[in-house]
Amino acid sequence: MNNFKLLKKLLHYVGKHKVKIYYLIFLSLLGVGFEVLKPLPIKFIVDNVLSDHALSPGMIAFFNSFGGVPGKIPLLSICIGAMVVFVIGNACVSIYASHLTTKVCQTMVHELSIDLFDKVQRLSLSFYSKNKVGELLQRISGDVYVVYSLVASIILPAITALATLIGMFYIMATINVLLACIAISVVPALALLLYIFYKPMNDSTVEQYNLLGELSAFMQQSLTSIKIIQAYSSENYTRDKFMGHSKQYSAAYVRSTKISMIYVILTGVITGLATAVVIGVGAFNGLQLKISIGELFVFLGYIGALFGPVNSLSNTVATAVTIGARSKRIFELMDSQETVSEKANAIELHNVQGDIELQNVEFGYGKNNDSKRILKDFNLKVSAGQIVALVGQTGAGKTSLISLLLRFYDPWKGKILIDGKDISDVKIASLRSHIALVLQDSFIFPMSIKENIAFGNPDATLDEIKDAAKASYAHDFIMRLPKGYDTVASEGGVSLSGGEKQRISLARAFLRKSAILILDEPTSALDARTESNIFKALKKYSSGRTVFIISHRLSTIRNADMIITLKDGVIAEKGTHENLISQDKLYAELYKFQHV
Secondary structure, three states: HHHHHHHHHHHHHEEEEEHHHHHHHHHHHHHHHHHHHHOHHHHHHHHHHHHOOOHHHHHHHHHOEEEEEEEEHHHHHHHHHHHHHHHHHHHHHHHHHHHHHHHHHHHHHHHHHHHHHHHHOOOOOOHOOOOOOOHHHHHHOOOOOOHHHHHHHHHHHHHHHHHHHHHHHHHHHOOOOHHHHHHHHHHHHHHHHHHHHHHHHHHHHHHHHHHHHHHHOOOOOHHOOOHHHHHHHHHHHHOOOHHHHHHHHHHHHHHHHHHHHHHHHHHHHHHHHHHHHHHHHHHHHHHHHOOHHOOOOOHHHHHHHHHHHHHHHHHHHHHHHHHHHHHHHHHHHHHHOOOOOOOOOEOOOOOOOOOOOEEEEEEEEOOOOOEEEEEEEEEEOOOOOEEEEEEEOOOHHHHHHHHHHHHOOOOOOOEEEEEEEEEEHHHHHHHHHHHHEEEOOOOOOOOOOHHHHOOOOOOOHHHHHHHHHHHHOOOOHHHHHOHHHHEEHEEEEEEEEOOHHHHHHHHHHHHOOEEEEEEEEOOOOOOOHHHHHHHHHHHHOOOOOOOEEOOOHHHHHOOOOEEEEEEEEEEEHHHHHHHHHHHHOOHHHHHHHOOO
């Protein structure tokens, strides 16, 4: 995607605040007016107060309209007063404009961040299997500031610089056209320099931010897996890997900075040479009496200020290069295809009973080919209110089946129906609102225990939260916490044991009161007695719900209404515990193995 298209996308966020942006431009131009007028009083002081030069006809007419031409002392007072007004006026406008710019730009950053975060949440799990979370965090939290820079470092400075150049050139041209042309000749020279350096600056900046994303991703991965790193005494190994990423980023940063530094230095050389020429020619004209001493002072004042906006324009271009690189990273993410997408005419699910049917489902991770197929021509009917247990060896397709029900992925072939409706025709949020999920790795948010349990049902009352906690045998240990249900869990729930986290997750699922309940190894961290009690409660608490249980502990699922044994992506056998034991096949073999 070229930088013009990226700029157009960014301008969408600027356009939402165009009235305020126009006001900021007005303030910028007002500030330019004060800046351009600041050197003029010096001319009148030198030529008309300290010397005996006559005022121009235009100034005489101006003063006559206010009662007459002032004497030298009143004129000096007017000039000093004008200088004070210009300086204070410029300062006041700058302070107010800076505050308003920050406020407006931060609002745009907020809007872009929300849009990007919403997009990331909609992307399917296959996207996360190919992208590093830390690198995504860098884009969402850091790269989004490009929209801030677009306004604060490009649009407003560019308009200000151009207006300043035009204003100064006009006034200088009224004094001496030759000198004005010499001063402004620096612009095409800078344009040529920009043409030469643009691509190297762009490429080095893109490389720099890509490597920064990789470094951030590695840090995030390392910190989230710190327990494994310490357990295996791999601190030195991880440090070496970090050092490698850091060195790559540092080298890219040095390359990018070196190119930008050379560009800025050459810009300074060109403007410095032009300044020297202007001063030389101006002084010569002064000696030839072609300009007054006051005009020369004014001209030199403008020369000193002229190259400020010229340098500002060159720095604006360098900033634009950085913005282009970072914008590319943002819109690569924003434009990522959602492999699990919602149809334009998707429907809502209402009054779900929980009848589930899979028809000729085939699925695998990655591209559609035999070597990656997990589920093969899979057919299954589950009646509303049934408790169904899925068993089988690792890789048999149990978790894949659950992921398809939640539309974390879409099947390669076939249909999945809930109450006779194809879930691909249903709004994703509507589908998932009728399903509660408990995973083996129970995630606890860094918020209160009460909020963790009510995560899927934030309107629940405290009594309902406690009832769900009691059903999952979590209430007693919660009451022993320092603040009971108001105790804030640490990030990731590291202050809780594995069993405590699983019971909180179960309470969260119970509280949601969804028509379909999915439990993926929900009690793996619990002792046998607690697990047995929870499954007794589950039988009562899940009345009327369709429940899927994945468990390697076969003793805990013997009371399920239907037990399905998976092998190589197909149903090897199904029935009740007693039926499967009597068949003496795969399930009976697995059961006997666990009870030897």
